Amino acid sequence: MTTPAATPDQGRGAAPRRGRLTVYLGAAPGVGKTFAMLDEAERRRGRGTDVVVGLVETHGRAGTAAKVGDLEVVPRRDVTHRGTTLTELDVGAVLRRAPDVVLVDELAHTNAPGSRHPKRWQDVRDLLDAGIDVVTTVNVQHLASLTDDVEAITGVRQRETVPDQVVRDAEQIQLVDLSPQQLRRRLAHGNVYRPEQVDASLRQYFREGNLTALRELALLWLADRVDDALTRYRADHAIASTWPARERIVVAVTGGEESETLLRRGARIAQRAAGAELLAVHVLPTDGLPSAPPAAIAAQRALVEALDGTFHTVLGEDVPSAVVDFARGVNATMIVVGVSRHSRWRQALLGSSSAEIARLSGAIDVHLVTHERARSGARLPSRLSSLSPARRVAGWVSVVAVPALLTGLFAAVGPRAVSLPTELMLFLAGVVAVALVGGLWPAVAAAVVSFVCLNWFFTPPTGMLTVADPENLLALVVFVVVAAAVASVVDLAARRTVQAYRARAEASTLAALSRSVLSGEDTAQAIVQRLALTFGLDDVRLESRTDDRDWTVVAQAGRSAGGGQHAQTTAVPLDEAHRLVLVGRALPASDRQAVEAFGSQAAIVLEHQRLRRQAAAARELEHAEATRTALLAAVSHDLRTPLTAIRTAVDGLAMPDVELDRDDTDALTATIQESTRRLERLIDNLLDLSRLQTGSVRPVLRPTSLDEVVLVAVEPWLGRLDLDVPEDLPLVRTDGGLLERVVANLVSNAVRHSPGDARVRVAASAAPDDVEVRVVDTGPGVPDDRKESMFQPFQRLDDTGTGLGLGLAVADGLARAVGAAVTAEDTPGGGLTMVVTVPAATAAPAGAVR
Known part of the structure; x- marks a missing residue:
């Protein structure tokens, strides 16, 4: 027996592929x-x-x-x-x-x-x-x-x-x-x-x-x-239908005395199949009506845990729909419900939750359990109205006020001034007004009161609850039926309006969230904030599992830390390594899909972050690999060339059977010196580049005299330079040793690319906030499209094939390290001018070191 493959670990950034x-x-x-x-x-x-x-x-x-x-x-x-x-x-x-x-x-x-x-x-x-x-x-x-x-x-x-x-x-x-x-x-x-x-x-x-x-x-x-x-x-794969791969028994509990019977029956059913799960679900009303006593719910929760089951609480506008939605969400195979406590006539008129659950369950079996309270007539809090408490109070007040107002109005204008059909239509309009304000049951009561008023005051014989004309009796009966029907339609419309507003709000929220996530504008923190605000939760945490299997908080938002006294904590798993923890009110069953959608978006954000980290790491690895490849290709030639020259000169000086005159000896010695200097510069550049790429350069910035730095840096090329570095330049804040390497590399590069005996000019000048050092040559120059890439390692500026192309890369890197900047300009008349901008020293205390 083999289990399917699990989801690989995520969020490891640049780490190598984890083994299986x-x-x-x-x-x-x-x-x-x-x-x-x-x-x-x-x-x-x-x-x-x-x-x-x-x-x-x-x-x-x-x-x-x-x-x-x-x-x-x-x-x-x-x-x-x-x-x-x-x-x-x-x-x-x-x-x-x-x-x-x-x-x-x-x-x-x-x-x-x-x-x-x-x-x-x-x-x-x-x-x-x-x-x-x-x-x-x-x-x-x-x-x-x-x-x-x-x-x-x-x-x-x-x-x-x-x-x-x-x-x-x-x-x-x-x-x-x-x-x-x-x-x-x-x-x-x-x-x-x-x-x-x-x-x-x-x-x-x-x-x-x-x-x-x-x-x-x-x-x-x-x-x-x-x-x-x-x-x-x-x-x-967004599969909503039930797959009965494992027995899951969902017991719908109301908090009433019969719930214990249902739970024990569900536990017995679960015991018949090895590995079956028992889940109890209690639906909290969302219309402000009283729910079951907390003590009863706590006792039933303890009973479920004693029966090796789990207890779940969800909010729902409609109990049967909430129970069925929960059962589908957990892939249940059976729902256990009790026989309705309503009397037979009430079930015939209004139906029952158990019958509605059976109708909605689809492929899920429904097990109906009888109990001592079945059909006892005990009433549960009514859930037929979705109106606010203030509107319901106003509706019941209107039950008496509207018929009384109409009766007084007709009595004031005279008994024969208005015909009975007109009175019926006006009273019907009053019933519709009550329905708009208070919903179904106040409208039905208003219809009954209006019927009594019409019969007593306006239907012959008046002053009696009898009707002499059969047509008048029929009119009054039709009036009551139409009034009740209209009130029912108005109440249903109010329900659908609330549901439509809620669905539109959820759709709008999820659409905005999806757009922001797909466009890369959102973050995990923004998602948990939206989740907390949308559902009014006390605390929302996005947690990630670390290597030691502990959960750490990635993002957190909410109105308060930890929630209130009656707050519930719900964990919503996203994948093997991430989960959402929701603290606050119990979420309704209808919100489960929306919460899962938020969780999916959070998973997408985390995946995007992981991919971005991997892409950044891949770019770094690609750059490092390109650097290594170029280094190996170039070093194989440029290190060997001075070494070969040195070896040849040494062999010539060491030949025992050949006598060299002074000129030949001096020439070989000069070759050794020049090749050694070239090799030293090459190794220095390689070491500097390595230090820059590993971040091991630690500059010590202090007020420094620029003329001293420049004179030391250009000393090997003094015979090819024209210097213009005034001694009265303001001090600069830099690391003298690192800035010396910057200037030396730029001067070396300028001398190498200057034609023949052309001289290179090195000049310095002061600006209000910084000092500029300009290295000006009259060589071939650099095209504009290469001025940005010229500071990358291994970018040769000519086709001579000499040099590793590290001088400008090292100069730029060291300049950035000391807070300076290197830019390239065209020399008037042809050539290249490199400008080093160094910040001037501020009025810091003497001896201050940063």
């Missing part, structure tokens, strides 16, 4: 997980993969040792502890070998003291971080969460454990299983333990009942892992 972990999970010792791991190694090697054995425990079994075959084995590391030499996985040797795949047996093993890590699973984590795929083995009894269960079954306490999350994070988990009878036969044949251990093992740990229970534990644990993968798949 494959785990062979044994239902019990001796089922053959090491054999299965070695089979996997053979298959991978057959496909051309570089596979090595980091550590395989044979336990003296000849078959296992033979199975290793000719696989390359990395030697183990010897560790001496209390006079005993132990062998452990040599993580350093595996990292140096750097295979594609390494086999590491017994993931839960505890390393000997003095090892790299206390536990072998920590060694495996280092290998994965280095980008090496790992195939490993572990038995189900070593999973940390099952330690107590295994001890209860076998009577043996496992001392070596591995955190469940380490195994859950594996890309693939392969269950290795045998029936208890087969495993006991293998044990009896001596294929697992030595003969002297077989009898005791069969009587103790390897009893058939123990093995059956361990096998079930392994299957149930792995089923949870598979269910997580299924949930991610359905979410990634």
Whole structure:
């Protein structure tokens, strides 16, 4: 049985590709997980993969040792502890070998003291971080969460454990299983333990009942892992329909006395299927009407937890829809509801929540449970109106005020001034007005009161609740029916209006959020702020899981830290490494999709950030690789040229059978000197470039005399220069040694590119806030389109092929380090002028150093 691949870790920025972990999970010792791991190694090697054995425990079994075959084995590391030499996985040797795949047996093993890590699973984590795929083995009894269960079954306490999350994070988990009878036969044949251990093992740990229970534990644990993968798949592919891959029983509780009956019945149904889940859902009203007593809800929550279930609270304008939405969201297979507490006639007129749930459930089964309160006539708070409390009060006041006003008006104008049909129409208009203000039930009451007023005051014989003319009776009955129908339509329209406004607001919010995310304008902090404001939450946190499996806050927003006294905390997982934590009021079932949409946008933002980090790292690596390539290509020539000249001159001076005159000796000596200086400049530039790229340049800025810096920098080329550096220039704030290297590189470059014996001019002048040093040559100059790229490393400005093209790159980098700037200008008449702008020293205290 193999679980689907998990989502790879995210948010590692520029880190190398993380290796993939494959785990062979044994239902019990001796089922053959090491054999299965070695089979996997053979298959991978057959496909051309570089596979090595980091550590395989044979336990003296000849078959296992033979199975290793000719696989390359990395030697183990010897560790001496209390006079005993132990062998452990040599993580350093595996990292140096750097295979594609390494086999590491017994993931839960505890390393000997003095090892790299206390536990072998920590060694495996280092290998994965280095980008090496790992195939490993572990038995189900070593999973940390099952330690107590295994001890209860076998009577043996496992001392070596591995955190469940380490195994859950594996890309693939392969269950290795045998029936208890087969495993006991293998044990009896001596294929697992030595003969002297077989009898005791069969009587103790390897009893058939123990093995059956361990096998079930392994299957149930792995089923949870598979269910997580299924949930991610359905979410990634927007699958709303129910997939009954696992029994999930949702019990709809109202907080009433009958809820305990429903919960116990749901628990019994869940117990019939191994691995089934029990979930209780309570819907809170959103219309301001009283909900169930908090004490009752707390008691039912405790009961659910005692029955190994989970309790959930959601908000909902409509109870049946909220229950069904929740059931679909958790991929439930059955909903358990109670028989309505309303009487039969009330159910006939208004329906019941249980019947509506059954109608809406679709493919989800609905289990209807009777109870002592069924059809008892006990009434729950009405949820038919979505109007505000003030409008409902005004509506009930209008029940009396509107008919009384109309009756008084007709009495004042005279009994025969207005006909009965006109009176009926005006009273109907009054009922519609009441419906607009107070909703359905006030309008129905107003219709009844209007009927009584019309009958008593305006229908012959007046002053009596009788009607002489059958047509008048029919008119009054039609009046009541039409009034009730109109009131119902008005109330329904008010409901739909509220829902439409809410849907439009959610759609507008999500559309704006999506636009900002897709355009790259939004951040994780902005998303959590929008989420907190949109849903009125006390606190919203976007958390990320670190390497040590702790959760750290990436972004946080809300009205208060931690929420109020009755705040609820809900965790919404986004992926394996990120989740949203919502603190505040319980969110309605209708908001679940909107919250998931916000979570999806947050995941997109985090993914964009990760990709941007990776892109930036890739650009840096690309630049570094280009630099290395250019360096190797250029150094192979430019380092060898002066070295060859030096070697040739030295060989000429050292020849014993050749007598050189003074001129030849001086020429060879000058060649050695010139080549040595060239080599020194080349090495200096390489070292400076390396220091700049690694950020190890640490300038010390202090007031400095510029004329002293320039004179030292240009000394090797004084015979080719025209200097104009006044001694009365203001002090500059710089690092004298680094600025000297800047000027020297610029002058060297100018001299090399000046034709023949043409002289280079070096001049300095003061400006209000800085001092400029200008190095002017009359060489070929540089085209405008190359003036920006000329400061990049290995950019030669001519086709002579001499020099590495580092001088200007080093000069620009060192100038930036000391707060100066280097720019290029055209020399009037032809050539290039390099301008170094150095900030003037401020009135800092004497001796101040930054």
